[in-house]
Amino acid sequence: MSMVPVQPLGDADLAAPSDQAFWRDTWRHFRRNRLAVVGLAIIVVLVVLAILAPVITRYDYAAIDTESRNLPPFSGDHWFGTDNIGHDVFSQVIYGIRVSLLVGFLVAIFSTVLGVIFGALSGYLGGLVDAAIMRVVDMFLAIPYIILTVALVGVIGRGLSAVIIALIVSGWFVVARVVRASFLQLKEQEFVQAARALGYGRLRIMFRHILPNALQPVIVYATLAIGGAILAEAALSFLAIGVLPPTPSWGLLVAENKGLLASQPHLVFFPGGAIFITVLAFVFIGDGLRDALDPRLRS
Amino acid sequence: MVASGMDKGMTGGGTTGSGTTGSGTGGGGTTGSGELLLSVQDLQVSFATAAGKVSAVNGVSFDVHRGDVLAIVGESGSGKSVSMLALMGLLPKPPAVIDGGQALWKGRDLLSLREREMQRLRGKEISMIFQDPLSALNPVHRVGRQIGEVMRIHEGLSKRQALRRAVELLDLVGIPQPSRRVNAYPHEFSGGMRQRVMIAMAIACQPDLVIADEPTTALDVTVQAQVLEVLMSIKDEIDSAIVLITHDLGVVAGLADSVLVMYAGSPVERGTVDEVYYRTAHPYTEGLLASLPRMDADGRAELTPIPGSPPSLMHIPSGCPFHPRCRYAQDVCKDDFPELRWVTAARHRAACHFAEDLSLVGAEQ
Numbered sequence A: 001m002s003m004v005p006v007q008p009l010g011d012a013d014l015a016a017p018s019d020q021a022f023w024r025d026t027w028r029h030f031r032r033n034r035l036a037v038v039g040l041a042i043i044v045v046l047v048v049l050a051i052l053a054p055v056i057t058r059y060d061y062a063a064i065d066t067e068s069r070n071l072p073p074f075s076g077d078h079w080f081g082t083d084n085i086g087h088d089v090f091s092q093v094i095y096g097i098r099v100s101l102l103v104g105f106l107v108a109i110f111s112t113v114l115g116v117i118f119g120a121l122s123g124y125l126g127g128l129v130d131a132a133i134m135r136v137v138d139m140f141l142a143i144p145y146i147i148l149t150v151a152l153v154g155v156i157g158r159g160l161s162a163v164i165i166a167l168i169v170s171g172w173f174v175v176a177r178v179v180r181a182s183f184l185q186l187k188e189q190e191f192v193q194a195a196r197a198l199g200y201g202r203l204r205i206m207f208r209h210i211l212p213n214a215l216q217p218v219i220v221y222a223t224l225a226i227g228g229a230i231l232a233e234a235a236l237s238f239l240a241i242g243v244l245p246p247t248p249s250w251g252l253l254v255a256e257n258k259g260l261l262a263s264q265p266h267l268v269f270f271p272g273g274a275i276f277i278t279v280l281a282f283v284f285i286g287d288g289l290r291d292a293l294d295p296r297l298r299s
Numbered sequence B: 001m002v003a004s005g006m007d008k009g010m011t012g013g014g015t016t017g018s019g020t021t022g023s024g025t026g027g028g029g030t031t032g033s034g035e036l037l038l039s040v041q042d043l044q045v046s047f048a049t050a051a052g053k054v055s056a057v058n059g060v061s062f063d064v065h066r067g068d069v070l071a072i073v074g075e076s077g078s079g080k081s082v083s084m085l086a087l088m089g090l091l092p093k094p095p096a097v098i099d100g101g102q103a104l105w106k107g108r109d110l111l112s113l114r115e116r117e118m119q120r121l122r123g124k125e126i127s128m129i130f131q132d133p134l135s136a137l138n139p140v141h142r143v144g145r146q147i148g149e150v151m152r153i154h155e156g157l158s159k160r161q162a163l164r165r166a167v168e169l170l171d172l173v174g175i176p177q178p179s180r181r182v183n184a185y186p187h188e189f190s191g192g193m194r195q196r197v198m199i200a201m202a203i204a205c206q207p208d209l210v211i212a213d214e215p216t217t218a219l220d221v222t223v224q225a226q227v228l229e230v231l232m233s234i235k236d237e238i239d240s241a242i243v244l245i246t247h248d249l250g251v252v253a254g255l256a257d258s259v260l261v262m263y264a265g266s267p268v269e270r271g272t273v274d275e276v277y278y279r280t281a282h283p284y285t286e287g288l289l290a291s292l293p294r295m296d297a298d299g300r301a302e303l304t305p306i307p308g309s310p311p312s313l314m315h316i317p318s319g320c321p322f323h324p325r326c327r328y329a330q331d332v333c334k335d336d337f338p339e340l341r342w343v344t345a346a347r348h349r350a351a352c353h354f355a356e357d358l359s360l361v362g363a364e365q
Helices: A021-032 A034-051 A089-125 A127-141 A145-156 A160-169 A172-186 A190-197 A202-238 A250-260 A266-293 B080-088 B115-121 B143-155 B159-172 B191-203 B221-238 B249-255 B273-278 B283-290 B331-335 B355-364
Strands: B036-049 B052-065 B069-073 B096-105 B126-129 B209-213 B241-246 B258-263 B266-272
Touching (some): A021 A034, A034 A266, A089 A160, A089 A266, A127 A172, A145 A160, A190 A202, B052 B266, B069 B249, B143 B159, B191 B221, B209 B221, B221 B241, B241 B249, B249 B273, B266 B283
C-alpha cells in the first residue's frame, strides 16, 4: 500500500534536544580565550586542593611545633617552611583555600541573589518601590565596607560569619543597580507587553521572562565578585577585623608575618601569592565570560 | 438584513453622557450573527503629560459579536492601539487615564475589573497579536515553551501536555515540521513564521476574541496574505471574533465584516465594509480610499494623497478635527464638532456635517 504510516509523536521527540544552544555557544567562545581557560584551570585545581586538603597536608595547620621553627621552604616535609612558632605554612595556605573560596562563593551568591531581587523589584515596579529601594542603596553606597565590618564586628563579634555578612551587605547593591538598569530597559520591550497580554503575573514576568534576558551582566559581575570578596576578606583579616586565628586566612597569615618580611619573605610570599593567583583567576574568568556572553564581542 | 444589526440597540440605552442619541448606541456595523461579546461605549482615554492632558481616545463605541471581524482603521496616533490597550488593561496608569465610557465583556465592564481578574481574561478569553513578532517573542525561550506557557497558566496543563499542544498549534498555523521547530528559538524563524508562532500563542486557549494590532505591518508583502489567511481560517476553527487594527484599507476590504475609521482619537465613520467603501460618508475615509492604489478602474487612476499630516494630539483642531485637511471644509466645520450620527442605513454612521451629501454622491457613482 502507498499509505505512509504516520509516526505517532513519541515523548522522545518532544524532549529538548542537546539542550541549551546558547550555553554551548558561550562555552565555545569562552574556550577560545586562553587567559579565561587558565583562570578556570587554576580554580579547578584550587577546588581540588581544598577538598583534598587533609590528604595532601602532613601537618595540622594550627599545630605549634617548637622543634621546627623558622624553617626555610623545602625543608623536609615542610614544603613552604615554617613560621617563628612552628606552624607548617603549606598546611596553612592549603587550608586557607577553603576559607577564601567559602567567603568568595557565599558572598557572591548571596549578594547576587539579593541584588537581583531588589534590582528587579525596583526596575520593574518603579514608583515608590523603586524610590525606596534606591534610597537604601544610596545609603549603603556611602558606607565603606571596612567601616561596615567594624560596626558588624562590634555587634556579632569578630569571625568568619561577620566577614561574610559584612561583605554581602556591602555588595548586594552593586548587583541591584546593574539589574535595575537592565530591567528599566527590558520592561519597555514588546515581549513584556505580550507577556502581560497573555495574562501573566508580575512575578512571573519579572523572573521568568525579563530576568533571563538580564542575566549576562549579572553572571559576569558575580564571577568578578568572588575575586573581590576574597580580596576584601584578606584585607579585613590583615587589618585584624576579619577572621580569628587560628582560622587559616591568607590575609591573616600575611598580617602575622609582615614583620618577618625581610628575614623570611616566604612567610608572606606564599599566602600573598595565593591571594594574587586566586583573585587573578576569577578576574580572567569574569573577563572571558563577559566576552563570551556578549554577542557583539563574539566574532 | 438591516434589522439584524439593530438587535443589540439596548446596550447603548442611556450610556452615553454627551453624545447625540445616535452616537452611543451599539451595533457598530456588525453582521450581528453571533452572540454579543464586547460592547464598547463612548470610551475616552487621555494621558497626563508635563504639558497637560492629552486626549488620545475621544468617545469610541463599537460592538463585537462572535464570528465577526471588525477592522479599526486609522493613521498612527489615531487612537486605535490605545483603545485596544485600554480594553486589555495594559495601559500604564499613570500616565494614562480612562476618562469615561464602558466596555462590557460578556456583561462585565472590563474597565472596572481588578488586575487579577483581568489577568484571568487576558490570553484566555481575549488575546492579542502584536505588530513585530520578533520583539514580541521572548528571545531567550524556545517557542514551544512560550506557546505552552499560556496553557500551563490558564488551563493548568503539565509541561509535557503543554508541549504536545504547542506542536499541534504550530501545525495548525502552518509551520512545517512542528515537532522539531517547537524546540527552536524565535530568531531561528523568518518573519512570517514568527507571526504564525504569535498567532499560535494567541489562540492556544481558544479565546473568544483575538485583537490583532497591525499583524502584518512588519512583514514582507508576499507573506502578509498568508499570515492573514491563517488568522482567518483559525478564527473559524475556534469560533472567535477578531478586531483587526490596521492602517491598510486594502487588507480590510477582503477580510472584515465591518469597519471603524478613526481620526485624531475620534471615530469618524462606522459601517459594514460595503457601506464604508461604496457609500463613503466622511471625507477622511474618502481620502484614505483615494490614496489606495487600485487595480480595477483603468489602471491609470491617479493616487490622491490626503494633504497635510495628522494633527498632534496636543493641538487637536477646533470643530471637526479633520477640517484643516478637508477639501469640503466650510465655516461650520471650524466651529462645531460633528457627532457620529446616522447616515443612510441603520448601521452606517459618520461624523461629518455633510455626511448625507457625500454618501449620496458615492451611491450615485
